[in-house]
Amino acid sequence: MADDLTALEAAGLAELGAATDEAALRAWNTKFFGDKGLVRAALGKLGTIPREQKAAYGQEVNQLKATLTAAYDAAHAAAKEAALQLSLTTNPLDVTLPGRTRPRGRLHPATQILRQITGIFADLGFQVYRTREVETDELNFECLNMPAHHPARDMWDTFFTTTPGVLLRTHTSPGQIHVMRESHPKPIRVILPGMCYRNEAISTRSEIQFHQVEGLAVGEGITMADLKGTITAFARRMFGPERQVRIRSSYFPFTEPSIEVDIDWPKDDPNRDRLTKGTGWLEIMGAGMVHPAVLRAGGYDPAAVTGFAFGMGPQRMLMLKHAIDDIRLFWQNDLRFLRQF
Ligand code: PHE
16 A cells, blocks of 8 residues: 555544544544545545556555545444443433323313304204404394384493494394395304403403304294204203203394293202202293394395394303303413313
């Protein structure tokens, strides 16, 4: 081997022997195998070698490369192994430690019950329709048969905005008008879930915001029997197959006749007396046949079609189902409460 190559090989191996960590190895690699490295330089000398020695010199450089590369790989593997051993002894791994459990998210109880309700009505052929929470006085009241100064407006304590005629919807019923105006003249079968707002003193029983689920069916020949059948089917899916449904007459300006719907509470529930105030019956929704004035406001001809509507409060249902005695818990985001669902 040419003298300079022999010297280069010896120097390379010696310096490699002294390089024991990752950084030193990297520096060595650059020094010998980098673009401006010594091996490249040795190869560059090929041009100055007499022609008849060129082939032999080239072979020797290749040999040198192979030797140094093999030595480098071995040194690199050894350094890695040493580093691993070091970390295992200085930072021993305790395989008996319990793993870190990841906190599992879950759906808010209000979301859960809304999904349950929409699921039941989907099975009954109802589509879900969403409408705005900021509503006009016209749709929240006027189109629902409550002109300005109508005394029934007092049934809904209203948040008005600073823009005249604009308010936070007090119920999901204005959605009826939106759906009718968009669907006319087709038959309708929808539910409208969403947040409603009322200007009430907050207490264990009333909140300023809560969900409602509105239902609306419009078409030829729809009768009170259809309303009763739909409500009964819903109540039995929601509260158990044995449930009885009781209907009382009531008043809403936008339905005629208007009813309130009660279900009987299971006799074996120890909370029955407290929940039903001793009667055994619990109110779950308001409902009725859509008032002709409302059909007309929605663009339908009350001489040609009829319809029924209902409105229920899922938070109330949750409170019944789980014996929750404070409605304020729903929007306080207290994990101790939310984790129970
Ligand atoms: N909107 C009524 C309320 O908020 C409920 C209702 C809806 C009653 C539809 C009848 C028909 O109390």
